[in-house]
Amino acid sequence: xxxxxxxxxxxxxxxxxxxxxxxxxxxxxxxxxxxxxxxxxxxxxxxxxxxxxxxxxxxxxxxxxxxxxxxxxxxxxxxxxxxxxxxxxxxxxxxxxxxxxxxxxxxxxxxxxxxxxxxxxxxxxxxxxxxxxxxxxxxxxxxxxxxxxxxxxxxxxxxxxxxxxxxxxxxxxxxxxxxxxxxxxxxxxxxxxxxxxxxxxxxxxxxxxxxxxxxxxxxxxxxxxxxxxxxxxxxxxxxxxxxxxxxxxxxxxxxxxxxxxxxxxxxxxxx
Amino acid sequence: xxxxxxxxxxxxxxxxxxxxxxxxxxxxxxxxxxxxxxxxxxxxxxxxxxxxxxxxxxxxxxxxxxxxxxxxxxxxxxxxxxxxxxxxxxxxxxxxxxxxxxxxxxxxxxxxxxxxxxxxxxxxxxxxxxxxxxxxxxxxxxxxxxxxxxxxxxxxxxxxxxxxxxxxxxxxxxxxxxxxxxxxxxxxxxxxxxxxxxxxxxxxxxxxxxxxxxxxxxxxxxxxxxxxxxxxxxxxxxxxxxxxxxxxxxxxxxxxxxxxxxxxxxxxxxxxxxxxxxxxxxxxxxxxxxxxxxxxxxxxxxxxxxxxxxxxxxxxxxxxxxxxxxxxxxxxxxxxxxxxxxxxxxxxxxxxxxxxxxxxxxxxxxxxxxxxxxxxxxxxxxxxxxxxxxxxxxxxxxxxxxxxxxxxxxxxxxx
Numbered sequence: 144x145x146x147x148x149x150x151x152x153x154x155x156x157x158x159x160x161x162x163x164x165x166x167x168x169x170x171x172x173x174x175x176x177x178x179x180x181x182x183x184x185x186x187x188x189x190x191x192x193x194x195x196x197x198x199x200x201x202x203x204x205x206x207x208x209x210x211x212x213x214x215x216x217x218x219x220x221x222x223x224x225x226x227x228x229x230x231x232x233x234x235x236x237x238x239x240x241x242x243x244x245x246x247x248x249x250x251x252x253x254x255x256x257x258x259x260x261x262x263x264x265x266x267x268x269x270x271x272x273x274x275x276x277x278x279x280x281x282x283x284x285x286x287x288x289x290x291x292x293x294x295x296x297x298x299x300x301x302x303x304x305x306x307x308x309x310x311x312x313x314x315x316x317x318x319x320x321x322x323x324x325x326x327x328x329x330x331x332x333x334x335x336x337x338x339x340x341x342x343x344x345x346x347x348x349x350x351x352x353x354x355x356x357x358x359x360x361x362x363x364x365x366x367x368x369x370x371x372x373x374x375x376x377x378x379x380x381x382x383x384x385x386x387x388x389x390x391x392x393x394x395x396x397x398x399x400x401x402x403x404x405x406x407x408x409x410x411x412x413x414x
Numbered sequence: 415x416x417x418x419x420x421x422x423x424x425x426x427x428x429x430x431x432x433x434x435x436x437x438x439x440x441x442x443x444x445x446x447x448x449x450x451x452x453x454x455x456x457x458x459x460x461x462x463x464x465x466x467x468x469x470x471x472x473x474x475x476x477x478x479x480x481x482x483x484x485x486x487x488x489x490x491x492x493x494x495x496x497x498x499x500x501x502x503x504x505x506x507x508x509x510x511x512x513x514x515x516x517x518x519x520x521x522x523x524x525x526x527x528x529x530x531x532x533x534x535x536x537x538x539x540x541x542x543x544x545x546x547x548x549x550x551x552x553x554x555x556x557x558x559x560x561x562x563x564x565x566x567x568x569x570x571x572x573x574x575x576x577x578x579x580x581x582x583x584x585x586x587x588x589x590x591x592x593x594x595x596x597x598x599x600x601x602x603x604x605x606x607x608x609x610x611x612x613x614x615x616x617x618x619x620x621x622x623x624x625x626x627x628x629x630x631x632x633x634x635x636x637x638x639x640x641x642x643x644x645x646x647x648x649x650x651x652x653x654x655x656x657x658x659x660x661x662x663x664x665x666x667x668x669x670x671x672x673x674x675x676x677x678x679x680x681x682x683x684x685x686x687x688x689x690x691x692x693x694x695x696x697x698x699x700x701x702x703x704x705x706x707x708x709x710x711x712x713x714x715x716x717x718x719x720x721x722x723x724x725x726x727x728x729x730x731x732x733x734x735x736x737x738x739x740x741x742x743x744x745x746x747x748x749x750x751x752x753x754x755x756x757x758x759x760x761x762x763x764x765x766x767x768x769x770x771x772x773x774x775x776x777x778x779x780x781x782x783x784x785x786x787x788x789x790x791x792x793x794x795x796x797x798x799x800x801x802x803x804x805x806x807x808x809x810x811x812x813x814x815x816x817x818x819x820x821x822x823x824x825x826x827x828x829x
Contacts, residue, residue, distance in 0.1 A: 198724075200595065203608075204608075213594075247710040248710045248711060248718075248720070248724040249723065249725075250724075251710050252723060273450050274448045274450055278446075278454075298451060299455070302451055302454070303455055326611055326612065
């Protein structure tokens with residue numbers, strides 16, 4: 144086992160002949176306290192936990208994750224809470240991969256170096272800033288590298304051959320393939336096409352390739368798990384919060400149920 | 415080719431690109447392309463199409479023909495003598511963008527981007543709008559080109575700019591109220607971007623200001639520089655000299671870049687007037703340059719109004735078109751380079767200027783333009799009568815009747 148926790152996560156999954164489940168929740172949704180319990184619940188089923196940093200203007204997100212950001216900010220969540228939640232998740236799940244995901248401005252406002260330093264102290268393994276393409280990443284990547292954090296890259300159906308090369312060259316941790324041309328939580332792209340794209344990407348990069356955006360059902364997760372190294376599920380988990388908004392126990396129970404089902408389905412469809 | 419009755423010969427229009435950003439769209443440390451990977455391909459395609467069109471004589475000819483025959487350019491430069499006299503001090507000159515078709519400068523840009531959309535084979539256009547002027551201008555060219563048109567508009571703006579909502583609907587556009595976030599312009603921009611991420615294969619996103627990811631800030635500026643190019647020639651022809659000061663209001667900054675850019679290499683003071691709302695010492699304003707700090711939003715790095723956590727703040731201005739927490743990246747760069755003077759006008763000052771111009775000159779200005787006028791009057795008052803202040807009257811005020819009546823405490827029956 145190496146010191147690279149994300150690599151270890153994927154290595155473990157590979158040895159168990161399965162794909163990694165990557166679960167997303169927005170930090171502080173519906174409030175920092177309940178969020179801690181939800182992340183703990185999710186970490187029991189997910190190999191990698193993606194912790195969303197709430198932002199006032201989440202441009203790449205659909206209505207479900209937009210609402211999550213709004214609920215979190217309305218509850219007063221700050222970046223200090225985000226790092227505390229990451230740190231708690233790290234303590235409770237020492238082997239889990241932890242990725243911070245969000246928009247550039249919250250990191251820029253802190254200063255990239257302070258941001259990377261805090262993230263590393265909290266036990267985070269990688270960072271995905273959705274609105275920082277490789278062209279704008281020099282400064283933030285240097286700060287992340289300084290603190291031994293992976294800079295995770297997106298590849299989209301609209302990415303040209305040259306852009307895929309660029310992403311493959313500069314990515315760390317894993318490559319996040321966006322399954323659809325659109326925002327989070329939209330209708331998933333055609334499975335055969337996604338499979339072809341992943342096959343193509345493998346020729347360009349040795350990094351694990353995960354697929355996200357639009358995966359809602361255990362069946363979809365299982366199908367993607369058959370050819371990808373990891374499956375990212377976000378909106379489906381986040382929607383448990385709005386569906387059980389008034390009852391925190393039911394919310395945590397539902398999260399446990401949905402995440403468990405997702406993992407089960409992926410196990411049944413081993414590669 | 416341009417209106418022979420005006421003093422604007424064709425040679426006034428300069429198609430060179432001065433003060434270009436770097437290849438990545440950076441103006442100094444500002445600008446750039448801060449978008450999700452999915453949009454990088456479509457933006458590269460747009461950039462290539464824009465530069466190719468800009469170099470194409472046929473494209474420029476068609477654009478200038480439409481600006482002339484359809485939008486009514488060149489717009490006049492008006493020497494507001496009575497206003498200058500009553501105000502005291504320098505002579506006030508108004509660049510009459512309010513006289514363009516649809517009633518604001520926004521049409522300059524939508525004609526340009528509309529032509530580009532047609533050239534790229536797009537059948538559908540989308541836009542965000544605050545005051546509704548950009549939405550109307552987009553709906554107008556969509557009707558003219560026979561394209562489908564969806565306009566995103568914050569719920570709050572839909573209510574305060576109802577006349578423009580009705581105009582857009584009459585023009586065949588679909589107005590989509592936006593309820594997310596603060597339900598104003600920034601949120602409309604978010605939703606338009608979300609639409610475009612999913613629809614970029616067949617849809618052209620017509621951004622209405624000099625913000626957004628590269629190439630938008632450059633492209634929108636280039637479509638608006640006709641304002642300053644004309645005004646510069648008209649000042650020389652009518653006043654016999656350049657203005658001492660040029661003044662424009664700034665929300666995103668499209669009319670400001672349009673007027674000020676062609677004057678950048680002249681000995682002219684360039685003044686950007688932001689919306690001070692209820693005062694810069696309150697939180698209810700929209701003065702990103704004066705009170706903000708650099709940050710990343712809507713695809714570019716620029717001055718933003720945000721809290722210490724980097725969360726974008728709600729803004730306030732009596733004029734919906736200035737109610738935006740950011741500003742075009744080139745204006746941020748110009749400010750830091752010392753090329754730009756900052757000024758601000760409160761809601762009340764804008765209303766005073768609105769009433770003054772209406773009563774003294776018989777011109778009803780948009781509330782956005784009233785901000786520029788308020789600052790222009792203040793600046794002129796401190797100058798000599800042989801000096802000249804050029805103010806961009808970016809739009810007309812018909813759309814603001816409800817807001818103004820309410821602010822003045824009038825009821826419609828009492829007029």
